[in-house]
Amino acid sequence: MIEEKHVLSILVENQPGVLSRISGLFGGRGYNIDSLCVAETTEPHVSRVTIVTRASKQIIEQIIKQLHKLINVMKVIELTGTEFVQREMALIKVNAKPEHRAEILRIVDIFRAKIIDVGLEHYTIEITGDEDKLSAILSLLKPLGIKEIAKTGIIALSREPKIV
């Protein structure tokens, strides 16, 4: 079976244990989680969970149905296959030897990233974009020496005018 990437947007009741129910479901049934993001929406009792998973057609159907079956899950939207926007943010701590600083600044400029922290021997870069953009900047920075990295995982919204 061919596995494809799927982005799921899940609205859940903001209750203790909801996240364990979701991650437990994925773990217990052997589904993949590539990334998972969760935060409150404008309604404090509702949170949005964005999950990126890889699955065959049959399994993604199961995943969606199994998620629905959780009592605290209000809505499951599969964004893949629809019009949607997605972003990921990364903080990248990169070696900044004097001879490399100009190069780093140039890269940051090209990618419309930002330097948000400066040390004696490092810069910390903030960048937002889709997966391709993030992996492109990483491949350019890598030869300079990346000390640490933190990524958020993907968040996404439908482009439909109505609220889904």
Add this chain to the structure above:
Amino acid sequence: MKLTGAQILMEVLKEEGVKTIFGFPGGAVIDIYDELAKTDIHHVLVRHEQGAVHAADGYARASGGVGVVLVTSGPGATNTVTGIASAYMDSIPIVIFTGQVPTQLIGNDAFQEVDIVGITRPCTKHNYLVKDTKDLARIVKEAFYIAQSGRPGPVLIDIPKNVAATKINYKPPKKIHLKSYNPTYKPNIRQVSKAASLINDAKRPVIFAGGGVVLSKASKELTELAQKTKTPLTASLMGLGAFPGTDPLWLGMIGMHGTYRANMSTGACDLMIAVGVRFDDRVTGKTDEFASQAKIIHIDIDPTSIQKNVPVTIPIVGDCKTTLGQLNKLLDKEDLGDLNEKRKKWLEEIEKWKNTKPLAYAQEKVIKPQYVVEKLYELTKGKAIITTEVGQNQMWAAQYYHFDKPNHFITSGGLGVMGFGLPAAIGAQLACPKKLVVDIAGDGSIQMNIQEMATAAQCGLPVKVVILNNSYLGMVRQWQELFYEKRYSQTGMEHAPDFVKLAEAYGAVGLRATKPEEVEKVLKKGLSTPKAVIMDFVVEQEECVYPMVPAGAPLTEMLLV
């Protein structure tokens, strides 16, 4: 009204109509037990918390209602896990109350603290930790609703000691409203009408019924469908009794130990109407070849059951009873033609399978386990509630006791828990005090919850235990015989207790048969004794259950006697 959490709990239990609770006390639930003693609710003191959950399971199934369990924190809670997992697999409505350490101690590794909500998350339909007494009534009401609606299942509520002890101003909760939980009862009518026309077109249809039919109380509608369309019917282990086992259209059970004709019919049918089933691997054998010539209509209230293991032609999400009712109505409007003519060839073919390879055994010098079950069926006229342990005993019960009514066969189907049958029989007997309740047991399984004999004796429950004593963990031995060249690694049960004396020690009656001619006598005596009875039948040690489809083989490739 100022009430403590424990008092509020009693109020809600009364409102929910709870008459019986299975439980075992401890420090964290003393406040609740203190209040319980002031109510009319009948508390059954089990001897092990696993027994409480199986008993609640048996009670729920025999009564068609909900079972209730109350245990303490820590070990009391962890002891319930096997019972909960079994009820979850079989979709049985149970509400389990566990005590918990006081909220301010949670997370501190306090004495008898365990994260039971975390532990049972994957084996409950839903679970709760009550952090504030003011949430208690609402949560309990939600739990009873969730347990019994949609696809039923166990719901656990963890109640910290201080939540039970705290007094608050109590207002009975309004009608509960769960925003994100709405089971689909009504099917999509277009799907139902597509199903109706497939049924009309079919030449070799088979109905396959499962536990969902029993749970949704849809036997009448199912029987109507089979008879109206002259469609032969098979069932999973969980579906036994959903359709009369004495009806000429009955094919017997499907699956690994299903009948020859049921499995052959599955292989040959051109339409399978699957109702309230989940296509477990013990049913399907090799899934690629399961009903490979057939279009499949699948009716189930749980969307995740559909397209999970087997691809289907017409999926219908809905309650079995409602959906079958609508399907029957649509079929009434269709011209089904001359069914006698239309089904003649198909039913003849099935009759041939039935006659060539019937369920059979030869009763020789040693008692055959099948003979005991057959005699039990005869003597009880098929009217007893049968619970089972797990293994060969369970399969022989399923094959040789014929069930005409639902809620009469109570077995741990999905999880297959040895030790299920005796406590389940206790629960069933409490739900149906006038009925004869018999646990068909193995010598291995019965030892897993034998302590519940004390519960039966204490409550004066006349449950009957029929041990098919082969001195082996027979089903595992059978696999070793057939697939591991008779290497009987750790399946001998040489050192069993004397079950007759053991019964007596518990204040019950013990009887034994060692020869075929004693079987009937012992059964008659045991069944007519108005007390708990253990009947020990010393049977053929190396008897196997046939037919058998080796795990992963196609259903039609059965090993036969």
